[in-house]
Amino acid sequence: MRDGAGLTIGVLGSYGGRNLGDEAILTGLLADLRQQEPNARIIVFSRNPAHTALAHPDVEAVPWEGVSRVDSSAILAQLDLLILGGGGILYDKEARRYLRVVRVAQERGLPLLTYAVGVGPLTEGVDTGMVRETLAGATELTVRDQESRMVLEEAGLLNPITVTADPAFLLEPEEFPASWLREEGVPAGTRLVGLSVREPGRAAERLDVDGYHRLLAQISDFLVHRIDAYVLFVPMERDDIRHSHGVMSHMVAAERGRILHNAYNPRQVLGLMKHFDLAVGMRLHFLIFAAMMGTPFLPLPYAGKVFDLAQRLGVPALRGVEREVEGPLLAEVDRLWDEREARADETARRVAAVCEQAHGTSAVTRGVLESIRSRTLTRVGA
Numbered sequence: 001m002r003d004g005a006g007l008t009i010g011v012l013g014s015y016g017g018r019n020l021g022d023e024a025i026l027t028g029l030l031a032d033l034r035q036q037e038p039n040a041r042i043i044v045f046s047r048n049p050a051h052t053a054l055a056h057p058d059v060e061a062v063p064w065e066g067v068s069r070v071d072s073s074a075i076l077a078q079l080d081l082l083i084l085g086g087g088g089i090l091y092d093k094e095a096r097r098y099l100r101v102v103r104v105a106q107e108r109g110l111p112l113l114t115y116a117v118g119v120g121p122l123t124e125g126v127d128t129g130m131v132r133e134t135l136a137g138a139t140e141l142t143v144r145d146q147e148s149r150m151v152l153e154e155a156g157l158l159n160p161i162t163v164t165a166d167p168a169f170l171l172e173p174e175e176f177p178a179s180w181l182r183e184e185g186v187p188a189g190t191r192l193v194g195l196s197v198r199e200p201g202r203a204a205e206r207l208d209v210d211g212y213h214r215l216l217a218q219i220s221d222f223l224v225h226r227i228d229a230y231v232l233f234v235p236m237e238r239d240d241i242r243h244s245h246g247v248m249s250h251m252v253a254a255e256r257g258r259i260l261h262n263a264y265n266p267r268q269v270l271g272l273m274k275h276f277d278l279a280v281g282m283r284l285h286f287l288i289f290a291a292m293m294g295t296p297f298l299p300l301p302y303a304g305k306v307f308d309l310a311q312r313l314g315v316p317a318l319r320g321v322e323r324e325v326e327g328p329l330l331a332e333v334d335r336l337w338d339e340r341e342a343r344a345d346e347t348a349r350r351v352a353a354v355c356e357q358a359h360g361t362s363a364v365t366r367g368v369l370e371s372i373r374s375r376t377l378t379r380v381g382a
Contacts, residue, residue: 006039088118196281
């Protein structure tokens with residue numbers, strides 16, 4: 001902490017990769033830090049510092065990938081606290097990359113806080129060992145779901161672990177004018193269904209691409225005819241656009257499909273959700289946004305984190321997105337439309353509870369910040 005100034009806080013996560021979910025996490029996290037420590041100097045370790053600095057002009061953005069220990073240490077030496085997270089970053093082959101930076105910080109005696117981090121799968125010895133040994137030295141550990149806590153416990157971590165919720169639940173929406181939908185080719189006066197697809201990637205390596213493209217095309221065609229709707233695909237990162245086209249190529253009613261093409265920030269995409277009569281999706285933060293705005297939604301779980309969200313919110317979710325579940329999925333979509341009003345109050349109550357849990361991360365962070373300020377003032381007074 002500089003004389004007469006706030007604390008210097010580092011934030012390390014999957015930021016700058018142009019993934020709207022990760023950017024939603026960073027937006028919520030930074031808003032929380034600013035509320036608690038208005039004068040803080042915040043340094044974000046980013047995959048793309050230029051993108052992060054443009055999106056968040058009140059922070060400093062620095063690279064961390066491909067940066068030497070010496071250069072990392074020079075930045076870390078300026079910090080009073082390192083925050084790891086949020087988001088799902090501690091999994092096989094990826095955890096070791098983030099924890100390399102954390103270890104350099106810990107060698108300098110820097111306090112570590114995990115901020116509603118997502119964990120797992122952890123099956124490889126290198127990553128499991130690094131997670132166990134590195135997080136054992138954390139000042140506080142918060143994770144975003146029960147599954148993450150279980151993975152850490154199974155890895156052998158003995159520290160107390162607080163389960164909170166994804167930082168995206170802290171966001172407030174920005175207005176998404178109907179005129180923007182017209183610019184995207186969505187006509188006025190029609191029902192609209194939001195759809196989210198994703199690439200296989202490391203988080204969903206077992207996805208059969210052609211199979212799930214055809215399955216989602218079936219769902220889209222069903223909704224076009226069942227409720228006379230248009231379908232708007234919402235890419236949460238760049239590669240989702242290609243997979244959205246893949247789904248549309250299998251649709252019979254492809255003329256009713258649109259893909260969101262313009263660039264929007266997370267708060268604007270959150271505001272977009274109010275225009276949907278229904279949302280069906282794979283991406284976690286697309287589903288979180290739908291839940292927050294009271295849009296009836298059906299998760300298509302490809303990973304435990306999506307299934308965990310469905311359980312928390314009391315929303316039915318069939319496991320997997322294989323063609324074999326086509327019949328049950330279409331039946332569930334049909335049921336969701338028929339029961340949307342009856343389900344609304346209970347879902348809203350659960351969403352409010354999860355939003356309150358997200359504020360639990362703030363409470364833990366506040367305690368850590370107060371402790372650091374107290375120690376700093378004691379040293380200055382001495």
